[in-house]
Amino acid sequence: MLAVFTELKNAQRVRKELSKKDVMHPDFRAVKELDYIYFPITKSVKIPGSKVVNTKFEFPLIPKVVTVEDLLKKSLTKKEMEILPQSQEIVGKIMVLEIPETLKNKEKQIAEAYLKTHIHIDTVVKKSAIHSGIYRTRKVKILAGKKSKETIHHENGINLKLHLELVYFSARTGSERLRVAKQAKKGEEILVMFSGCAPFPLVIAKNSPAKSVLGIELNPSGHFYGAENVRLNKLGDKVFLKQGDVREILPKLKKKFDRICMPLPKTAETFLDVTLPCVKKGGMIHLYVFLGKDQIDSTAKLISKKCKELRYPVRVLRKIKCGQYSPGWYRVCFDLKLKEK
Ligand SMILES: C[S@@+](CC[C@H](N)C(=O)[O-])C[C@H]1O[C@@H](n2cnc3c(N)ncnc32)[C@H](O)[C@@H]1O
Structure with a gap:
C-alpha cells in the first residue's frame, strides 16, 4: 500500500503537509515502527524529509462512525x-x-x-x-x-425506576432539580408537592444537607415507583412519601416547612391557598408555570398579588426559565420567599 515514510521527529510536520495536500488516506491509521512512522496516502507526493514507499503490510482500518x-x-x-x-x-x-x-x-x-x-x-x-x-x-x-416501557434513569447521583406510561417523568428537567437541591441548607425540612416517582425528593436528599424531604403524589403508580426509588437509592432515612391529594393531606399535616416545591406547571398556582400556610416565615417556594416569554413579568406580579391577598406576602427572588416547549414558550420557576412580617 502506498505510504509516506519518515522519522518520528518529522511526524507532525509531514502529517500537516499531507493534510494540506489532501492525500492522507481517509480509511486507514498511520503505523509506527521503532523511530519511524508510515502514513497511508492516496497518491504519491513529495515532502522534504520523507520518502514514498509501497508497503507490504496492510494498515489498520479507522472504525467508521455510522450515523x-x-x-x-x-x-x-x-x-x-x-x-x-x-x-x-x-x-x-x-x-x-x-x-x-x-x-x-x-x-x-x-x-x-x-x-x-x-x-x-x-x-x-x-x-x-x-x-x-x-x-x-x-x-x-x-x-x-x-x-x-419500564427503565432505570440515572441523574444527579440517583437511580429512578419508572414506567413511561404510568408516571410523569421528564429527563429534561434534571438540571432544574439540581438547582433547587443546591439551594437547600443544612437541617431544612422540605416538602415536594406533586412528587411523581420522586425525582425532586431524591435529588434534593442526595445533593443537599437538608434534614428531610416529604413527597406527596396523587397517582398510585407514581407513588409506587417513588417508594421503590427511595429503597433503590437507600434514602429511606431522609425521604418520606405519602399518596393522595395535597389539598386533603396538607391541612391535616399541621406542619411548616423551610422549602416547598410545586412542580405542576399547568395548575400549581391554584394550590397556593393550601401551600402558603405550610411555609415557615422566611421560607422558600419554588412554583412552576408554563408561560409565553411576554407573560413572565406580569405573572410574577399576579403571583405576588395573590399571595398578599391570601395574607402571606412573598418576594419574588428569581424567575428562572427551565425548559422550552415551543418557540417562545417556557417552563418557568418562580423562587418565592415568604416575608418575615
Ligand atoms: C408534572 S408532574 C411532576 C412529577 C414529578 N415532580 C417530576 O418532576 O417528575 C405532576 C404530578 O402531580 C400529580 N398531581 C396532580 N394533582 C395532584 C394533587 N392534587 N395532589 C398530589 N399530586 C397531584 C400528578 O399525578 C403528577 O404526577
Whole structure:
C-alpha cells in the first residue's frame, strides 16, 4: 500500500503537509515502527524529509462512525431526511422520538436506525400522545428493540425506576432539580408537592444537607415507583412519601416547612391557598408555570398579588426559565420567599 515514510521527529510536520495536500488516506491509521512512522496516502507526493514507499503490510482500518443518516439515506428521500427528529429525549435505556406524521410509514425503519447507532439504548418509542389528565401521563408506542416501557434513569447521583406510561417523568428537567437541591441548607425540612416517582425528593436528599424531604403524589403508580426509588437509592432515612391529594393531606399535616416545591406547571398556582400556610416565615417556594416569554413579568406580579391577598406576602427572588416547549414558550420557576412580617 502506498505510504509516506519518515522519522518520528518529522511526524507532525509531514502529517500537516499531507493534510494540506489532501492525500492522507481517509480509511486507514498511520503505523509506527521503532523511530519511524508510515502514513497511508492516496497518491504519491513529495515532502522534504520523507520518502514514498509501497508497503507490504496492510494498515489498520479507522472504525467508521455510522450515523442515522448513513443508515437511512437509501430508504428516505432528501426531503424526508430533513424532517428526521433532531432532538431525542432519553429516559434510562429508552429513547423517545417525536416522528412527524408524514414519516409514519417509515417509523419502524427510522427507530431501528436510532437503535443501531445508540449503543446505550435498548428500546425506541414514539410519543403517540402528549402529557395529559390529572396524572400528567402520556402514551408511547414501542417501535424497535426490547418490548418494555419500564427503565432505570440515572441523574444527579440517583437511580429512578419508572414506567413511561404510568408516571410523569421528564429527563429534561434534571438540571432544574439540581438547582433547587443546591439551594437547600443544612437541617431544612422540605416538602415536594406533586412528587411523581420522586425525582425532586431524591435529588434534593442526595445533593443537599437538608434534614428531610416529604413527597406527596396523587397517582398510585407514581407513588409506587417513588417508594421503590427511595429503597433503590437507600434514602429511606431522609425521604418520606405519602399518596393522595395535597389539598386533603396538607391541612391535616399541621406542619411548616423551610422549602416547598410545586412542580405542576399547568395548575400549581391554584394550590397556593393550601401551600402558603405550610411555609415557615422566611421560607422558600419554588412554583412552576408554563408561560409565553411576554407573560413572565406580569405573572410574577399576579403571583405576588395573590399571595398578599391570601395574607402571606412573598418576594419574588428569581424567575428562572427551565425548559422550552415551543418557540417562545417556557417552563418557568418562580423562587418565592415568604416575608418575615
Ligand atoms: C408534572 S408532574 C411532576 C412529577 C414529578 N415532580 C417530576 O418532576 O417528575 C405532576 C404530578 O402531580 C400529580 N398531581 C396532580 N394533582 C395532584 C394533587 N392534587 N395532589 C398530589 N399530586 C397531584 C400528578 O399525578 C403528577 O404526577
